[in-house]
Amino acid sequence: MLYNNITELIGNTPILRISPEVHKLKNIELYAKLEFYNPFGSVKDRIAYGMIKEDLKDIKENGKTIIESSSGNTAKALQILAHINGITFKTVTNRIKIPEVKNILRILGTDIEELPGLSECPDPTDPNDPIRFIENMVSQEPHKYYHTAQYSNMKNRDTHYKTTGREIYEDIGTVDYFLGTLGTTGSSRGIIEYLTEKNPHLVKVGIIADKGDTIPGIRNVDEMHEVGIYEKTLYDDIITVNSLEAINGMETLIRQSGVLGGPTSGGAFWGTLKYLEEVDKSLSEKKTAVFVVCDRVEPYISYIQKRRPDFFEVETHKDTIRNLSNEELANVNTISIGEALEWVEENNPLIIDLRGNMAFRTSHIPNSINITDNYFEELIDAGIPFSNNILVMLVCPVGEKSNKFVALMKKKGFDAYSLEGGIVSWRDAGYPMKPLNLKKKEQAVI
Known part of the structure; x- marks a missing residue:
């Protein structure tokens, strides 16, 4: 079939019936919308084009730069569309944690402004917000930039309403259950609002990552406040999956259905089954359910290897923060905020701040050092570079990720404590804090 422009290949992706032998549901027909068939490889191809296509002429004629906060698929699609239209593109982000994703953007020639240091640990005090950063840039030079603003732009929702939702209905008819992962939330909202018009009784379920966990493309509990398109009342239920469940779901899709979806898609599949397994037991007639396979597995190899080294015949680390038992997590050594200041003054512990570099530079506990949580995890895997008789805080x-690391350190014989409530509680208690003095180099930053 002949096409004259790559954008003609965006949308009209296939929908696949998942075999009952795979999903084990007796009364539900389960379908996967295969969005990795879009030309640039993901569901984000639709919104990238949808957000700019009406303004392409104006953007080009006025020499504007398209700017977005994206750590992967949206940036990739916008960069390709910008290139083929003779337009410049820039992404500002603090979320590129996966080397393959960054390298793909580099191959595409993307101008990446990566704000330093936001770690996987959610930080409500972090001043280094990329969306705010972009808004400041645009306000200072409004004629220079075209901000696509995927997190708040209703063209994100509209694109999926007009295309993805319609395609699903045209292919399989009435849908009884739709389960969608929540990132920008534009895809799930657009699809749900279209399918609800065809079936007012549609059950709508959002899938997010566990608190403090990281699944590419899926927000966790702590991050949903960042999403402007998110409409909480739209969903009948919100369920969580963790990163290992997402990879297990991905493995099933790949090995049993031949669907080369990545961890995001695996999270969607696992969350779908988690929800529908109980529903299926109560049904007496056939129902139809749909989830979305967002993108492919190849860009996430390092992410997968870190969590499932057995796939790669690499020795599995038995002791990681991801396989701690509930008992180990329940018996963490903690310091309450009420006793924290006196305890620090009396015991002079090594204080390790796991937050991002920018947040640390802005304010931190005096005499603390900064090792961002992702680097600290690597240090633990390699062997912590200090003696286990050193007292550590x-x-x-907010104390969530530090609890996990302390549980792991305790398991390894270290004398470590987690600050209850984290830096937020320390600050709110009015305890001493100071900015980094770069001239005196009083603190170390790793």
Whole structure:
């Protein structure tokens, strides 16, 4: 079939019936919308084109730069569309944690402004917000930039309403259950609003990552406040999956259905089954359910290897923050905020701040050092570079990630404590904080 422009290949992706032998549901027909068939490889191809196509002429004639906060698929699609239209593109982000994704953007020639240091640990005090950063840039030079603003732009929702939702209905008819992962939330919202018009009784389920966990393309509990398109009342239920469940779901899709979806798609599949397994038991007639396979597996190899080294015949680390037992997490050594200041003054512990570099530079506990949580995890895997008889206090924004690391350190014989409530509680208690003095180099930053 002949096409004259690559944009003609965006949309009209296939929908695949998942075999009951794979999903084990007796009363539900399960379908996967295969969005990796879009020309640039993901569901984001649709919104990238949808957000700019009406303004391409104006952007080009006025020499504007398209700017977006994206750590992967949206940036990739916007960059390609910008290139073929003779337009410049820039992404500003603090979320590129996967080397393959960054390298793909580099191959495409993307201008990446990567704001330093936001770690996987959610930080409500982090001043280094990329969306705010972009808004400041645009306000200072409004004629220079075209901000696509995927997190708040209703063209994101509209694109999926007009295309993805319609395609699903045209291919399989009435849908009884739609389960969608929540990132920008534009795809799930657009699809849901279209399918609800065809079936007012549609059950709508959002899938997010566990608190403090990281699944590419899926927000966790702590991050949903960042999403402007997100409409909480639209969903009948919100369920969580963790990163290992997402990879397990991905493995099933790949090995049993031949669907080369990545961790995001695996999270969608696992969350779908988690929800529908109980529903299926109560049904007496056939129902139809749909989830979306967002993109492919290849860009996430390092992410997968870190969590499932057995795939790659690499020795599995038995002790990681991802396989701690509930008992180990329940018995973490903590310092309450009420006793924290006196305890620090009396015991002079090594204080390790797990937050991002920018947040640390802005304010931190005096005499603390900064090792962002992702680097600290690597240090633990390699062997912590200090003696296990040194007293340590770990600090993160609200005490969640530090609890996990302390549980692991305790398991390895270290005398470590987690600050309850994290840096937020320390700050709110009015305890001393100071900015980084770069001239005196009083603190170390790793």
